[in-house]
Amino acid sequence: MGAVNSPEVTRTRPALTPADLLELYRLMALCRTLESACAELNPRWFPAEGEEATIVGSCYGLRPDDVVAPHYRGPFIIYLMRGADLARLFGQALGKSIGYARGRAVPFTGPVKVGVTPWVAGDLGTSLSVALGVALSFWYDRQMRRSPHSPPLDGTHPADERAVVCTFGDGTANRGDFHEALNMAALWKLPIVYVCQNNRYAISLESRKYLPVATVADRAAGYGIPGATVDGNDILAVHDAVQAAVARARRGEGPSLIDAQTYRLRGHWAEDAADYRPEAEAASWRERDPLPRFERRLVEIGAAAADNLVRLREQVAAEVDAALDRARQAPDAGPADLGLDEVLAWRG
Amino acid sequence: MARLTYVEAIVAAIAAEMRRDPRVFLLGQDIGPLGGVMRGARGLWEEFGDARVLDTPISESAMVGAAVGAALMGKRPIVEISFGEFLPLAMSQLVLQAANIHYMTAGAASVPMVVRTRIGDGPYRGHPQCYEAWLAHVPGLKAVLPATPYDARGLMTAAIRDPNPVIVFEHMQLYHLLRDEVPDEDYEVPIGQAVVAREGRDATVVATGWMVHRALAAADALTAEGMSVEVVDLRSLAPLDIPTVVASVRKTSRLVIAHESWKVGGIGAEVSASIAEEAVDALDAPIVRVGAPHAPVPSARSLRDLFLPDEESIRKAVRKVAEF
Numbered sequence: 235m236g237a238v239n240s241p242e243v244t245r246t247r248p249a250l251t252p253a254d255l256l257e258l259y260r261l262m263a264l265c266r267t268l269e270s271a272c273a274e275l276n277p278r279w280f281p282a283e284g285e286e287a288t289i290v291g292s293c294y295g296l297r298p299d300d301v302v303a304p305h306y307r308g309p310f311i312i313y314l315m316r317g318a319d320l321a322r323l324f325g326q327a328l329g330k331s332i333g334y335a336r337g338r339a340v341p342f343t344g345p346v347k348v349g350v351t352p353w354v355a356g357d358l359g360t361s362l363s364v365a366l367g368v369a370l371s372f373w374y375d376r377q378m379r380r381s382p383h384s385p386p387l388d389g390t391h392p393a394d395e396r397a398v399v400c401t402f403g404d405g406t407a408n409r410g411d412f413h414e415a416l417n418m419a420a421l422w423k424l425p426i427v428y429v430c431q432n433n434r435y436a437i438s439l440e441s442r443k444y445l446p447v448a449t450v451a452d453r454a455a456g457y458g459i460p461g462a463t464v465d466g467n468d469i470l471a472v473h474d475a476v477q478a479a480v481a482r483a484r485r486g487e488g489p490s491l492i493d494a495q496t497y498r499l500r501g502h503w504a505e506d507a508a509d510y511r512p513e514a515e516a517a518s519w520r521e522r523d524p525l526p527r528f529e530r531r532l533v534e535i536g537a538a539a540a541d542n543l544v545r546l547r548e549q550v551a552a553e554v555d556a557a558l559d560r561a562r563q564a565p566d567a568g569p570a571d572l573g574l575d576e577v578l579a580w581r582g
Numbered sequence: 583m584a585r586l587t588y589v590e591a592i593v594a595a596i597a598a599e600m601r602r603d604p605r606v607f608l609l610g611q612d613i614g615p616l617g618g619v620m621r622g623a624r625g626l627w628e629e630f631g632d633a634r635v636l637d638t639p640i641s642e643s644a645m646v647g648a649a650v651g652a653a654l655m656g657k658r659p660i661v662e663i664s665f666g667e668f669l670p671l672a673m674s675q676l677v678l679q680a681a682n683i684h685y686m687t688a689g690a691a692s693v694p695m696v697v698r699t700r701i702g703d704g705p706y707r708g709h710p711q712c713y714e715a716w717l718a719h720v721p722g723l724k725a726v727l728p729a730t731p732y733d734a735r736g737l738m739t740a741a742i743r744d745p746n747p748v749i750v751f752e753h754m755q756l757y758h759l760l761r762d763e764v765p766d767e768d769y770e771v772p773i774g775q776a777v778v779a780r781e782g783r784d785a786t787v788v789a790t791g792w793m794v795h796r797a798l799a800a801a802d803a804l805t806a807e808g809m810s811v812e813v814v815d816l817r818s819l820a821p822l823d824i825p826t827v828v829a830s831v832r833k834t835s836r837l838v839i840a841h842e843s844w845k846v847g848g849i850g851a852e853v854s855a856s857i858a859e860e861a862v863d864a865l866d867a868p869i870v871r872v873g874a875p876h877a878p879v880p881s882a883r884s885l886r887d888l889f890l891p892d893e894e895s896i897r898k899a900v901r902k903v904a905e906f
């Protein structure tokens with residue numbers, strides 16, 4: 235149990251159609267473009283360039299009734315994949331009135347309705363426990379449906395098949411909530427997949443200064459759950475591993491821990507020069523940039539022609555530009571957004 | 583009507599809500615077969631079973647975080663932190679997550695959860711530090727501290743039905759101390775409403791929790807000295823019912839505030855400042871606060887007795903405002 239690359243996590247290979255492959259590419263390209271746009275809009279944005287394969291691969295193929303608890307770096311593409319509006323997300327990054335939080339919360343949040351747990355503050359690690367609670371809620375629905383005396387809570391979905399994907403950073407993996415949440419998820423066999431978006435840094439610190447293990451997945455053994463380490467710059471590898479773990483969660487077999495090894499191509503925040511990293515290291519990771527890599531693969535296997543991909547990238551750029559225009563023109567959050575009478579919910 | 587202790591009234595409220603609402607469930611330590619710390623969950627596991635009464639590991643942050651997540655999904659979790667001393671372990675989940683979510687999501691999400699926890703000096707003396715003022719300071723949280731079995735049941739019921747995170751501070755001294763007539767049918771004591779526990783003309787004592795009982799005893803004793811003392815039980819610390827205190831002060835013109843936790847930065851400081859702002863014209867004497875000295879609560883019974891505000895310290899304070 236818990237060995238790295240445990241077969242329980244890696245065995246299932248969900249079939250991806252050529253249309254899926256193109257969509258994965260489009261989403262990665264969209265993620266890249268919108269992240270650099272956000273970094274330009276907001277000097278304090280935390281850009282996710284370089285980590286697209288991990289982010290998109292982890293959340294692609296989920297059901298609308300599943301829930302994602304995303305890492306703070308790069309959540310916008312996840313919101314988009316689940317139905318958010320790009321202009322409103324840009325508005326969020328800019329503190330505009332059209333932003334989903336109307337200027338009230340951190341820039342990297344989005345709508346709740348699409349099944350994503352909200353970022354409200356920036357306290358890293360708490361989301362691992364909140365995600366645990368979502369999985370507990372799914373588990374609870376199943377228990378209640380099974381009890382002959384209790385009415386079903388939610389008749390619309392087969393509740394026992396819903397799953398949670400929670401992504402988090404390699405630095406965040408050292409918060410106490412990591413241990414508490416994984417332990418409880420393992421104890422109760424909750425339907426959740428924890429994915430470490432491991433970019434080897436926590437701000438300026440290199441992971442060897444805070445991670446005494448080669449991969450966060452080694453820690454799975456301590457909870458008696460399967461762990462797997464994947465190339466986080468290979469979107470298909472990430473997607474396979476996460477989907478296998480999701481399938482396991484849906485079967486009621488409990489949580490998994492995946493370490494997706496990737497790299498932050500830029501600084502911690504938009505204006506960070508990241509000069510604490512050796513240039514040779516950064517250069518070697520630029521060679522492994524997940525976008526060109528996936529492009530080459532698509533062309534190689536004949537899933538797309540190169541000019542096809544160029545066209546897709548142009549479409550993405552146009553989509554981003556249009557949304558940016560809308561966001562820029564929107565008014566800043568103002569007195570009507572302050573909402574001092576909306577601190578407490580009213581009883582409906 | 584049944585004659586229930588404080589803790590029996592709390593458990594009765596939880597059981598009634600669990601029968602009424604399948605979304606309500608409990609997370610906590612030793613709440614299963616043991617029946618809860620100090621009998622705080624007696625009979626719930628037997629009636630509702632493993633799925634709805636979940637014994638957890640010692641993981642306070644994840645317990646509260648899990649309640650936040652479940653509440654986001656429309657459940658009504660009650661998470662029990664065995665003692666209020668351990669709330670700091672879950673502080674980020676409480677003050678940055680639970681408290682912020684409704685406002686920060688511009689109303690798109692809410693967190694209907696209850697955190698119940700035990701505070702104060704108690705029969706076993708353990709875990710006495712009282713941190714309720716910290717929580718009352720934070721916008722987005724509600725906090726209640728019942729002083730009687732009747733209020734304990736009504737406030738717990740209201741807390742479970744509330745769409746916001748509510749912290750129910752349960753006073754250990756009161757747990758098994760006295761019995762009260764508690765209606766068999768459901769009722770709520772509205773959160774945010776203080777109550778005049780005893781009417782009087784000459785001075786007001788605003789008190790919380792155990793100190794309500796000491797204030798009532800002090801008021802009885804002071805009748806012998808010809809003083810008529812009104813006692814206001816705050817019941818809720820957030821929102822704080824300042825209008826009830828203002829009305830009482832307008833009647834008596836003298837104010838004492840008594841609580842078990844530290845005087846410095848205690849809830850009494852907020853009451854005192856509010857009265858200074860809103861009703862200083864009604865006062866015939868400076869406000870006097872009674873609270874613990876600014877030191878950690880000591881353990882030995884003898885030290886504890888020297889340390890905590892008692893009936894005599896409240897009597898002294900009342901005499902002081904009366905004789906000003």
Ligand SMILES: Cc1ncc(C[n+]2csc(CCOP(=O)(O)OP(=O)(O)O)c2C)c(N)n1
Pocket residue numbers: 307356357358359402403404405406407433435436437502
């Ligand atoms: C609890 C907490 N401690 C510290 C910080 C400050 N902080 C913000 S980002 C960051 C680094 C996080 O590293 P990691 O989890 O690896 O995510 P990454 O930034 O690499 O995506 C830190 C320390 C924080 N936001 N929350």
Ligand SMILES: [Mg+2]
Pocket residue numbers: 403404405431432433434435436437
């Ligand atoms: Mg990192």
